[in-house]
Amino acid sequence: MDMLMFQLQRTDSTPLYKQLYSEIKHAIISGKISVGAKLPSKRKLAEFLDISQTTVELSYSQLVAEGFIESRARKGFYALPVEELAYLDVQQDEPQAAAAPVEYTFDFNPAKIDTQSFPFSTWRKIAKEVLDEMNHGLLLSGHPQGDESLRREISRYLFASRGVLCDTDQIIIGSGTEQLMPLLIRLLDKQVLFGFENPGYALTHSIFDHYDRKAVPVTVEEDGISVAELEALNVDIAYVTPSHQFPTGAVLSATKRAQLLNWAAAAPQRFIIEDDYDSEFRYTSRPIPALQSMDRSGRVIYLSTFSKSLMPSLRIAYMVLPKSLLRAYQQTFLHYSSSVPRIDQQLVAEFMEHGHFSRHLNRMRKLYKKKLEHLTAALQEFAPAVKISGEQAGMHIVLTVQTPLTETELVELAKRSKIRVFGLSSYDVRATTAVPPQIVLGFGGLSETEITEGIAKLMECWKIA
Ligand SMILES: Cc1ncc(COP(=O)(O)O)c(C=O)c1O
Missing domain, CATH: 1.10.10.10 (Winged helix-like DNA-binding domain superfamily/Winged helix DNA-binding domain)
Structure with a gap:
């Protein structure tokens, strides 16, 4: 050698x-x-x-x-x-140190919920019961659409609170809207054209993209999605958030509800995907029934989640399919198991069955209502420089700010003061910034004191007196 x-x-x-x-x-x-x-x-x-x-x-x-x-x-x-x-x-690159995340003092992220009022002791008690050695059956795979017990509770709850009428076999439980949406779009014809609200929930836009589906943005007006535009664009399937449009907070008007249902009924391939993500929390009037409850032609696919009503980390959402899609669903996904652990499904079913869910919702509705009142009162002091909209429901509002600053500048100034806010344009596929600028403020994750202090600081950094 x-x-x-x-x-x-x-x-x-x-x-x-x-x-x-x-x-x-x-x-x-x-x-x-x-x-x-x-x-x-x-x-x-x-x-x-x-x-x-x-x-x-x-x-x-x-x-x-x-x-x-x-x-x-x-x-x-x-x-x-x-x-x-x-x-x-292979020469290994030195692992890149991840950029240190910004530590926000006030986080107005609309995805955050209140974590202080969760009924841990009840949850723990039920979890203990569910994890009983006698529950041998829970160790085995369950029904692919989710356990019958949970589907039964969901169908009762949906009928009582949202007017949604369905059999348990129409319900599919999955680990989040983000997991159910891909299932759904794989079920529908590949050639259909989806229309999604713009501005809207960014995740759905990317899902259409990831699955190579044709999808177009449709303008959201003050009273919800433009049905005329859906028609004009030849959309087949409309993804909408009618009870509380995300993120503008617009509520789909009664006229538009009827128009939308008529639009769907007018051609055989048309469907409406109704995402009812935060409808549990409505503050100003009686709850508006879900579109699904008004649908006489079987064209509404109803979707909702426990991410707002219980916790986002639970990863449980559900979908109610019209009967016409059931057979196709069962054939297409014949070999798929439910993506939600059975122990978690059982826990939620028991939580609902024993009335804890409705009690929790009532408590949380009051709590979020109070938070919203605090937010409105704190902002009121700065009117007319700031104007609130979309406050009828949910855990976020939209703020229109009369200022010479741009939306980007507002977000950046807030960030420098350790306050997290989101520009409305970040939910817009065309990134169109409004003049005057609009900011999305989530209030679920902040305490009342934090809301008041956070708003005072925010206005200070925006130089709004
Ligand atoms: C419009 C919309 N849909 C659905 C969800 C919930 O999604 P998931 O069930 O995947 O947590 C959210 C959460 O913030 C949302 O804003």
Whole structure:
């Protein structure tokens, strides 16, 4: 073996034994040292390279440990076959340190919920009951659409609170709207054109994209999605948030509800995907029944989630399919299991069955209403420079700000003051910024005091007196 192939750099900060180890390793991987070849003895190599025998010994031990060479008793060191180890040759980049996340003092993120009022003790008690050794059955796979017990509770709840009329076999439980939407769009014809609200829930836009479906943005007006535009664009399936449009907070007017249902009924391939994500929290008048409850043609696919009403980390949402899509669903997803753990499903079912869910919702509705009142009162002091809209429901509002500043500047100034807010344009596929600028403020995750202090600070950094 030509010992000249090993080049060591004495001025390099890498220790000599590591350099030698690396040289030999690369020579073996690249085939310069062939499989079975005998390596020079430690003494010879040390002499040749003018390094200590210990240095060579350290390199050889490392190579033995990593399986590049083997030591044969009284014979010496031999190269081993390493094809399957060749990937080790890849130079690893130093792992990039992730940018430190901004620590916000006041986070007006609309995705946040109140975490202080969750009934942990009730949840724990039910969890203990569910995790009883006698519940052997829960260890086995359940119904692919979700456990009957949970679907039964959901159907009762939906009928009582949203007017949604459905059989349990129309309900599909999944781990979040984000998991049910892809299922749904795979069920529908590939060629259909989806129309989504703009501005709207960004996740759905990306889902259409990820699944290569044709989808167009449709303008959201003061009273919800433009039905005329749906018609004009030849949309087949409309994704809407009629009870509380995300993010503008617009409520779909009664006229538009009727128009939308008539639009859907007018052609056989048309459907409406109704995302009723935060309808539990309505503050100003009686709850508006879901579109599904008014649908006489079986064209509404109803979707909702426990992310707002219980917690986003639970990852449980549900979908109510019109009967006409059921057979196709069951055939397409015949071999799929439910994506939600049965123990969690059982826990939620029991929580609902024993009345804890409706009690929790009543409590949370009052709590969010109070938070909203605090937010409105805090902002009221700065009117008419700021104007609130979309406050009838949910956990966020939209703020129109009379200012010479742009939306980006408002968001950036807030960030510098450790306040997190979102520009309305960040939910717009065309990133159109309104003049005057509009900001989305979520209030679910902040306490009443934080809301008051946060707004005072926000106005201060925006120089609104
Ligand atoms: C419009 C809309 N739909 C659905 C959801 C909930 O999605 P998931 O069930 O995946 O948590 C949200 C959450 O913020 C939302 O804003």
